[in-house]
Amino acid sequence: xxxxxxxxxxxxxxxxxxxxxxxxxxxxxxxxxxxxxxxxxxxxxxxxxxxxxxxxxxxxxxxxxxxxxxxxxxxxxxxxxxxxxxxxxxxxxxxxxxxxxxxxxxxxxxxxxxxxxxxxxxxxxxxxxxxxxxxxxxxxxxxxxxxxxxxxxxxxxxxxxxxxxxxxxxxxxxxxxxxxxxxxxxxxxxxxxxxxxxxxxxxxxxxxxxxxxxxxxxxxxxxxxxxxxxxxxxxxxxxxxxxxxxxxxxxxxxxxxxxxxxxxxxxxxxxxxxxxxxxxxxxxxxxxxxxxxxxxxxxxxxxxxxxxxxxxxxxxxxxxxxxxxxxxxxxxxxxxxxxxxxxxxxxxxxxxxxxxxxxxxxxxxxxxxxxxxxxxxxxxxxxxxxxxxxxxxxxxxxxxxxxxxxxxxxxxxxxxxxxxxxxxxxxxxxxxxxxxxxxxxxxxxxxxxxxxxxxxxxxxxxxxxxxxxxxxxxxxxxxxxxxxxxxxxxxxxxxxx
Amino acid sequence: xxxxxxxxxxxxxxxxxxxxxxxxxxxxxxxxxxxxxxxxxxxxxxxxxxxxxxxxxxxxxxxxxxxxxxxxxxxxxxxxxxxxxxxxxxxxxxxxxxxxxxxxxxxxxxxxxxxxxxxxxxxxxxxxxxxxxxxxxxxxxxxxxxxxxxxxxxxxxxxxxxxxxxxxxxxxxxxxxxxxxxxxxxxxxxxxxxxxxxxxxxxxxxxxxxxxxxxxxxxxxxxxxxxxxxxxxxxxxxxxxxxxxxxxxxxxxxxxxxxxxxxxxxxxxxxxxxxxxxxxxxxxxxxxxxxxxxxxxxxxxxxxxxxxxxxxxxxxxxxxxxxxxxxxxxxxxxxxxxxxxxxxxxxxxxxxxxxxxxxxxxxxxxxxxxxxxxxxxxxxxxxxxxxxxxxxxxxxxxxxxxxxxxxxxxxxxxx
Numbered sequence: 001x002x003x004x005x006x007x008x009x010x011x012x013x014x015x016x017x018x019x020x021x022x023x024x025x026x027x028x029x030x031x032x033x034x035x036x037x038x039x040x041x042x043x044x045x046x047x048x049x050x051x052x053x054x055x056x057x058x059x060x061x062x063x064x065x066x067x068x069x070x071x072x073x074x075x076x077x078x079x080x081x082x083x084x085x086x087x088x089x090x091x092x093x094x095x096x097x098x099x100x101x102x103x104x105x106x107x108x109x110x111x112x113x114x115x116x117x118x119x120x121x122x123x124x125x126x127x128x129x130x131x132x133x134x135x136x137x138x139x140x141x142x143x144x145x146x147x148x149x150x151x152x153x154x155x156x157x158x159x160x161x162x163x164x165x166x167x168x169x170x171x172x173x174x175x176x177x178x179x180x181x182x183x184x185x186x187x188x189x190x191x192x193x194x195x196x197x198x199x200x201x202x203x204x205x206x207x208x209x210x211x212x213x214x215x216x217x218x219x220x221x222x223x224x225x226x227x228x229x230x231x232x233x234x235x236x237x238x239x240x241x242x243x244x245x246x247x248x249x250x251x252x253x254x255x256x257x258x259x260x261x262x263x264x265x266x267x268x269x270x271x272x273x274x275x276x277x278x279x280x281x282x283x284x285x286x287x288x289x290x291x292x293x294x295x296x297x298x299x300x301x302x303x304x305x306x307x308x309x310x311x312x313x314x315x316x317x318x319x320x321x322x323x324x325x326x327x328x329x330x331x332x333x334x335x336x337x338x339x340x341x342x343x344x345x346x347x348x349x350x351x352x353x354x355x356x357x358x359x360x361x362x363x364x365x366x367x368x369x370x371x372x373x374x375x376x377x378x379x380x381x382x383x384x385x386x387x388x389x390x391x392x393x394x395x396x397x398x399x400x401x402x403x404x405x406x407x408x409x410x411x412x413x414x415x416x417x418x419x420x421x422x423x424x425x426x427x428x429x430x431x432x433x434x435x436x437x438x439x440x441x442x443x444x445x446x447x448x449x450x451x452x453x454x455x456x457x458x459x460x461x462x463x464x465x466x467x468x469x470x471x472x473x474x475x476x477x478x479x480x481x482x483x484x485x486x487x488x489x490x491x492x493x494x495x496x497x
Numbered sequence: 498x499x500x501x502x503x504x505x506x507x508x509x510x511x512x513x514x515x516x517x518x519x520x521x522x523x524x525x526x527x528x529x530x531x532x533x534x535x536x537x538x539x540x541x542x543x544x545x546x547x548x549x550x551x552x553x554x555x556x557x558x559x560x561x562x563x564x565x566x567x568x569x570x571x572x573x574x575x576x577x578x579x580x581x582x583x584x585x586x587x588x589x590x591x592x593x594x595x596x597x598x599x600x601x602x603x604x605x606x607x608x609x610x611x612x613x614x615x616x617x618x619x620x621x622x623x624x625x626x627x628x629x630x631x632x633x634x635x636x637x638x639x640x641x642x643x644x645x646x647x648x649x650x651x652x653x654x655x656x657x658x659x660x661x662x663x664x665x666x667x668x669x670x671x672x673x674x675x676x677x678x679x680x681x682x683x684x685x686x687x688x689x690x691x692x693x694x695x696x697x698x699x700x701x702x703x704x705x706x707x708x709x710x711x712x713x714x715x716x717x718x719x720x721x722x723x724x725x726x727x728x729x730x731x732x733x734x735x736x737x738x739x740x741x742x743x744x745x746x747x748x749x750x751x752x753x754x755x756x757x758x759x760x761x762x763x764x765x766x767x768x769x770x771x772x773x774x775x776x777x778x779x780x781x782x783x784x785x786x787x788x789x790x791x792x793x794x795x796x797x798x799x800x801x802x803x804x805x806x807x808x809x810x811x812x813x814x815x816x817x818x819x820x821x822x823x824x825x826x827x828x829x830x831x832x833x834x835x836x837x838x839x840x841x842x843x844x845x846x847x848x849x850x851x852x853x854x855x856x857x858x859x860x861x862x863x864x865x866x867x868x869x870x871x872x873x874x875x876x877x878x879x880x881x882x883x884x885x886x887x888x889x890x891x892x893x894x895x896x897x898x899x900x901x902x903x904x905x906x907x908x909x910x911x912x
Contacts (some may be wrong), residue, residue: 233500317520321595321626325550325654328528328596332552335524342522425508431520 019103021125025118028125029059032106032116036061049077051119053085062115068132072115076128080117088119088126100125108186133157133262138164141244144408149285153243158188158262161245165192165258165267168249173197176260179207181224184216189224190260192248192267197255197487202271202452206257220264230450235418237411238451240269240276247281254467255487271452271486273459275470277412278302283473292472299471301406306416308400309346310423310435312392316342318431334390343428345389349397350421352379357401458485465491527590528552529581530567530653532625533601533638534615537573543606543615545580546571546639547592548653555652566651571639576618577625594624598657600631600675601638602691607729607736613682616734620679627676630661633729633736635695635713644696645723661692664725668749668757669708669742670694671728682734686859686877688851690728690748693739698722706763706773708742732853732878740855744843750803751840751856751889753783761810767831768824769814776832777808781894786858790865795875797862797885807832808897815905819898829893836891844887853878 022028029046036044043065051058058080062072075094085091100106100116101124109116113131138160141153154161162176173195180186189210193203209228218224225239226232242248243266248258251269259268269276278298283291315322316331323331338345356375363371380398384391400420407413419442426438449456459466467479480494533546547570554566570588574580581592600619606612619625634641650656664670671690681689699713711727728745730738740748749757757780763773784803790796809818818824847854859877866872875881 316523320521320523320526320593321624325528325530325596325598328523329550329552329555329652329654332523332526332528335522336553338524428520 020101021103021106021118021123023123025057025059025120025122028118029061031103032059032061032110032118035103035107036110047077049081051080051091052082053080053091054119054121056120058120059118060115061110061117062130063110063113066113066133067115067130071130071132076115076117076130088117088122092126092128094128094130096129098127100127111186112188135160136265139265143410144242144244144247144280146280146282146285149282150244150246152245154245154248154260154265154267156263156265158190158260161260161267162190162192164245165248165252165260168245169194169252174252179210181210181213181215182217183214187218187261187263192252192258192260194252194255197253197482197489198257199255199271199487202454202486203257205452206259206270218261221259221261221266221268222264224259224261225268230452234449235415236274236446236449236456237277237409237415238270238272238449238456239411240272240409241266241411242269243267244281250281250284251276253493254482255489271454273451273454273485274446274456275460277409278407278471279469280408284469284476288473288475295472298406301403302416305400305404305407306420306423308403309350309396309420310427311432312396313343313346313424314427314431314435317428331390331392334392337387338390339387340389343424345393346396346424347421349379349389349393350400350424353397353401354417454485459483467493521591524552525590526593527588528596529592529594530596530657531599531601531642532577532594532597533571533603533634533642534577534606534612535571535603535638536606536609536611541611542573542575543611544571544573544637544639545577545584546601546642547581547584547588548642549588549592550596550653555655567653569639569642576615578618578622594622595626596654597625597629598654599661600625600629601634601641601694602631603638603641604633604635604729604736604739605637607633607691607731610735612736613734616675616678619675625675627674627679629675630657631673631675631678631691632694632725633691633739635693635699636697641694641696641723645721647721647723660725664692665756666758668746668760669727670725671745671748672755673728678731681857682731684859685733685873686853686882687857688737688847688853688855689731690740690745690855691731691736692725693727693729694723694725696722696724706743708746708762711739711741728855730851730855732851737851740843743839747840747843748855750780750805751784751786751801751858753786754857754860764832764835766812766814766816767827768816772812772814774809774814774818774828774832775811777810778805779808780805786861788858788861788865790862790881792865795880797881798888799858799861799885800888800890802890802892803836804892804894806895806897807893809899817903819902825896829896833891833893837889840889840891844889848883848885848887852883854882858882 022031033046038044038046043063045062045064047060049058049060050056060076071094076092079091079093083091089097098109100109105127106116106125109127113133114127115130116125116127118125135157136155138155139153140151152164154164166174171194175193175195177191179189179191181189191203191206206228213227215227218227221241225241229238231238248267248269252258256269256271259270280294280298283294286294320328335342340348356371356379360371380394383389384394404413404416407416422438422442423435427435447455447457447461455462458464460470464483464485465481466483466485467481468474469479477494480492480496482491482493484491527549529547530550531548533548535544535546537543549568549570551564551566551568553564570584572580572584574583577594581594584592602612606615619629647656650659661670665672670692673689673691678689678691681687693712695713697713701714701716712724715724715726717724727739727741728748729736730740746757746760746762749755760778761775762778763775766772766774780803782804784801787800787802789798812818816824818828859882862877862881863872866875
């Protein structure tokens with residue numbers, strides 16, 4: 001038993017923290033080879049050569065899949081073989097070189113796409129930045145598309161994303177602060193903020209939350225979002241998720257914090273309010289009147305998608321006197337042949353619509369058109385003709401489904417869809433009375449929410465000095481203040497006339 | 498997981514509990530469009546007629562349906578709402594009165610004291626709206642509803658909606674919703690005008706004017722037998738008289754609470770009395786009703802000024818009124834005089850016969866009293882109005898002659 005434990009210990013592949021390097025380069029090389037399972041690991045490369053400047057043996061290690069082999073050849077191997085000089089840093093022409101003193105560092109360096117070298121007679125190792133992680137090229141924003149406005153979207157590379165943000169805000173105060181998360185496989189997280197605008201309390205809060213994540217791996221911001229949010233059970237989101245760098249930049253300028261990670265073609269923005277989920281970047285890119293028209297339509301969409309089915313249930317089941325006689329008789333005539341209670345009809349159609357939506361996302365592209373035929377034909381026409389549902393239900397469900405797409409934010413979209421079902425059941429309980437009751441409860445709950453200390457309906461309730469961009473926005477020239485619920489530092493962003 | 502179970506449990510409870518309270522599926526209800534009220538055979542009972550809309554007729558889905566557009570049933574009972582329950586012995590679905598458009602009362606019942614007893618339940622139940630129009634039918638209400646057979650608007654609610662709207666616009670029937678009825682009856686002043694209608698033909702006397710008819714008298718060929726014309730005058734909740742379309746129009750012009758849009762009417766030709774001149778009467782401004790009240794003598798002086806515009810539509814006598822100023826002056830005078838005379842006649846009748854006014858003028862005297870008891874003591878119906886000195890002035894503001902000023906010269910045409 002003791003021997004078994006011992007052998008396990010000597011074979012372990014993760015060295016204890018701060019386990020320093022051996023004095024001997026060869027011994028170090030053997031240890032690294034063992035740690036990275038050299039020989040089994042196909043893309044783990046080890047190379048030995050004799051350096052020209054001190055005629056000593058040099059050991060190189062890197063992952064061939066995540067480095068740029070040209071850089072290694074040109075800036076590391078070639079100088080080592082050919083150049084003369086005093087020390088390693090004199091010889092190597094690579095842009096960046098760091099000293100390594102323990103295994104932890106060595107492992108991180110290799111994992112992050114650096115090449116490390118050990119030189120006979122040198123106590124330290126050296127790491128050189130030659131990484132080239134493969135990623136998608138910068139593409140168009142697909143989920144948050146706009147007609148007027150920049151088309152670039154984030155891509156799954158941290159450095160590309162940082163570049164995209166920095167391109168928008170050329171400010172020396174724009175800080176990209178690196179922290180890393182994950183106990184086992186470390187990932188870099190970049191906090192982006194404008195130093196002289198950011199709310200320090202929120203920044204501290206976020207840093208703490210990231211620090212306190214004790215989990216083996218966190219691969220991307222989608223997972224990170226769930227790990228740092230305050231109320232994981234809430235139906236309302238508390239962190240904004242956007243794939244648009246221009247959107248991120250707009251928030252940064254107002255003192256918000258943006259979180260970037262590798263492997264995510266999006267960023268997280270916090271803290272947020274209800275209005276941030278409701279807005280779309282295009283509202284600000286189009287002119288005052290046009291932007292507000294879209295806002296109005298989107299608000300109508302928000303109302304319709306949450307309420308129309310529920311109101312229909314309430315009116316038809318409890319308050320038939322509120323329906324004009326022509327419509328009433330038309331509905332009645334259609335309903336006479338339908339076997340289900342009205343609320344079941346609505347639920348069937350709403351669930352069918354959710355099915356189409358879910359299937360539409362998951363369906364492989366070549367099969368895409370099929371879903372349209374199935375959806376429109378089977379669920380629309382055939383169901384009506386077979387007297388399973390009445391035609392007005394198709395209209396109601398279509399309006400409620402269609403207007404849900406007006407809410408472009410993915411997270412709020414889910415909230416809205418869930419609350420729609422809650423409202424339908426509430427309306428079926430005691431009509432308008434219970435519908436309004438449940439709406440008030442949900443509204444009160446939303447008003448009580450906070451995102452990193454910021455009330456969900458700020459700046460409307462409670463009232464704050466801000467740029468006045470809530471349901472409607474002001475003329476750009478009249479936006480004088482930064483949102484004071486986020487930042488207290490430099491609250492005036494435009495001179496008053 | 499525990500939370501999740503709880504949520505699912507609540508969800509299921511929701512579905513189970515759904516359907517309690519007063520939920521009712523639309524197709525399990527019958528919608529009454531018109532209610533008829535008649536005297537029952539025994540004292541204290543009434544006969545109720547319900548005209549129920551058939552939802553299948555007129556909706557596109559069931560275009561092939563050969564069912565009738567409505568079902569009309571009659572039943573005896575004590576009040577409207579309980580009668581709906583009794584009617585369920587032969588009507589398949591729950592009868593609801595929410596969508597009722599009109600209440601038809603037979604003249605016989607309206608003239609009796611019992612009318613107020615039965616109609617007051619309409620104000621009590623929330624099912625009957627205050628906007629329901631009141632129609633008085635010459636025959637029994639059940640006969641009226643059964644005989645009424647619109648050819649174009651088969652669906653009854655559409656028929657009443659269009660019919661009443663248009664007739665009200667032309668002013669030949671009054672606005673007579675239930676709310677107004679209760680307001681005037683409870684106010685114990687003024688007269689309430691209900692719509693007068695019938696499906697029975699009466700002896701027609703061709704008066705030559707277009708609106709001096711009451712329903713049933715209008716010479717008509719083809720179309721629906723139902724005629725809406727004139728009003729039934731209610732005093733203190735009882736019918737006391739029927740007035741014709743022309744008098745109803747006068748009531749509408751003098752009453753600020755009534756809306757009337759246009760009025761095509763004829764007036765005697767002052768120069769060639771054989772003919773009548775047709776004109777479009779329009780009243781852009783409200784009439785000015787100026788009341789002065791003497792507290793000591795309890796005497797009121799009411800002076801009414803109605804300014805109106807007139808567009809001449811036809812001059813069959815072909816006398817040149819358009820360009821001959823002398824003739825025009827005569828015409829103006831004659832029309833104003835004509836209107837004033839007719840109005841004065843109606844006022845005289847209401848002062849002497851009815852003992853109250855159908856114009857809702859008591860509204861303008863109320864401000865002279867300190868409180869309601871004082872106003873009641875003044876007694877508009879018995880003391881003030883019958884003795885009031887009433888002066889009516891019609892002022893013709895603008896006289897138009899249409900787009901062609903000259904009529905054809907008869908002598909030139911026939912040479």
